Amino acid sequence: MTFPGENDNASASIFLPSAFHGEKLVEEVQAARQQLGRGGPVLAFVFVSVEWAPHLSEMLEILRREGGIDNVVGCSGGGLVGIGQEIEQAPGCTMLFLKLPATRLRRAEITSGDLEDVAKGAPLDMITGVTREDFSGWVTVANPMRLPTDLWLAAWNRDYAGLPLYGGLASSHGTEDPFLFTEEGRTDAAMLAVHFADGVRLGGVVSQGxxxxxxxxxxxxxxxxxxxxxxxxxxxxxxxxxxxxxxxxxxxxxxxxxxxxxxxxxxxxxxxxxxxxxxxxxxxxxxxxxxxxxxxxxxxxxxxxxxxxRNAADEDLRLQCAAAQNRYGQPFAGLLFSCLGRGRSLFGDPHHDSAVVEDVFGRIPLSGFFCSGEIGPVGGQNFLHGYTAATVFFMHS
Incomplete structure (x- = not known):
């Protein structure tokens, strides 16, 4: 087995379709850390079912101790996505680790108060600290109970016109409220957004089915x-x-x-x-x-x-993934944001959207969750969608 060097982009993913088990998570994080190779800070996207919520502190400590990961962007999901696998309304966790040594990252935690400032005309770069010229794209997760999506997306398209934004609204199953979290634990932020600049390219698919x-x-x-x-x-x-x-x-x-x-x-x-x-x-x-x-x-x-x-949704996702591969080349990782209304309820069988990504791109590290709204660009503008599979791919620049 070969491992990337200190200056190489690298990725690894974990998919645990089960209740929280600390020893098993330690094993998985250690294996992922070895796959990532030496050196470099690691960004982790982490999505959990509500059953894992009582164990967030222990999970985050394992990520710090065993993976050296101190930058986490996460949320709850009513279903979870791995490489060619999905679970719906069941306990589990899925993670994507990215080691991007040449990439400048900035994470913005946008609060309800920040959004009130936006409503009064404040430019987003005053809140995020990122100007339009600084980067090539964003990935976001948001709390639908705290985020006025129409206001926020209008401001985003105004201040970051033409730049892609991919992500989803946190979800849950049962009676639990959705939530966001970082390496510090749960956060009251309305949204978490990560911008990427240098060293990596973002490309994606928005399949409206x-x-x-x-x-x-x-x-x-x-x-x-x-x-x-x-x-x-x-x-x-x-x-x-x-x-x-x-x-x-x-x-x-x-x-x-x-x-x-x-x-x-x-x-x-x-x-x-x-x-x-x-x-x-x-x-x-x-x-x-x-x-x-x-x-x-x-x-x-x-x-x-x-x-x-189901036939239109299957064909559309396959065609768009094939077109993305022709346009961008082979990615080294991906995040899939799929609607709660897809999965078994649309296709009859499990694992559909993640299996299509695997069919087209192979077994790239992949993570994601079933959302209460999916975010992605159509025609150069970013929108909130429903019944959609929005996928962002990470390519070497």
């Missing part, structure tokens, strides 16, 4: 989040037309699974998957002909309805 149906049309009349007319026809009529274009099998499974796809950019001759921001259809009035959607569409924006099912 849909395929376009019907035809693309121009939005011609709106009232806030209400689609009134599309292509000068009633929005409800255009939706019915898209539904009628499906075969009988797709129509049978389409109830509750048709969404509005809003084009991010109009500067395209042809629209494909990945060109649309997928948002829920909240309701419709066939008499008035209007549809309510989970967004604020613009007059002149291109819209195409989207169908989500």
């Amino acid at each position: 849909c395929r376009p149906i019907g035809e693309p049309y121009i939005v011609t009349r709106v009232n806030q989040n209400m689609l009134v007319t599309i292509g000068q026809r009633s929005a409800y009529e255009v939706l019915e037309e898209a539904f009628d274009s499906l075969d009988l099998a797709d129509q049978f499974g389409a109830k509750g699974n048709i969404f509005a796809g809003l084009a991010i950019s109009e500067y395209k001759d042809e629209f494909r998957r990945g060109d649309f921001l997928v948002r829920n259809i909240l309701g419709g009035d066939p008499q008035a002909g209007v549809l309510a959607v989970g967004a604020f569409p613009r007059v002149g924006q291109t819209l195409q309805f989207q169908l989500r099912d």
Whole structure:
């Protein structure tokens, strides 16, 4: 076995689908530390089920003592992800260790008070200490009970325009509240974000799990989040037309699974998957002909309805992962943020999203969790998504 040197990027991951067991964790951390090689500070992304919450202090002490790890970004998850493996609503822990000796890292802990300052117009770099020119991307975990996502993402896209942000909202199962933690233990921060500069490149995939149906049309009349007319026809009529274009099998499974796809950019001759921001259809009035959607569409924006099912979700993730490999090359590690609504409930079988990543990229160190909202860029802007698999890959620069 060969090990990386002091100046090499390195990674290792741990997946423990079980209740907390200190001796087992010690063994796993020691093996991961050996895999990382000599020297260099290590950043750990750590995701745990709520059953591990009473053992956080002991877990963090093991990471410090056995792994030399004193920089931890973590949260709870209602399901956990490893290399080709996933667990849902069950006890466990998953970790990704990154040794990045040539990379400048800065971790921001953003509080509810900081977000109040942002609401008053404070620039984010005053809070994070990071200017737009300093880095190539962010990875974040956030507490959905403390984070006003619309406000925060609007400020993020304003101050860090064009720079990717990947991550997810902490989740849990049962009646427990989600939580964030660092090497010091639980934190009341609304979000933890890590920026990466030099020595490593970030690239990723945001798979919204849909395929376009019907035809693309121009939005011609709106009232806030209400689609009134599309292509000068009633929005409800255009939706019915898209539904009628499906075969009988797709129509049978389409109830509750048709969404509005809003084009991010109009500067395209042809629209494909990945060109649309997928948002829920909240309701419709066939008499008035209007549809309510989970967004604020613009007059002149291109819209195409989207169908989500297991086949579309599988195909979309595979195509996007293959395209990412062609674009970025082979990563040395990854983080997968998958929606609580995916997994067994969508695909019928376990391990789907992590298995697709393994099929395309091989057995790279991988960690992640099932989120209550996934964060990633579409069309150069960062959004909060649902029913999505957002994956960030780490490549040598």
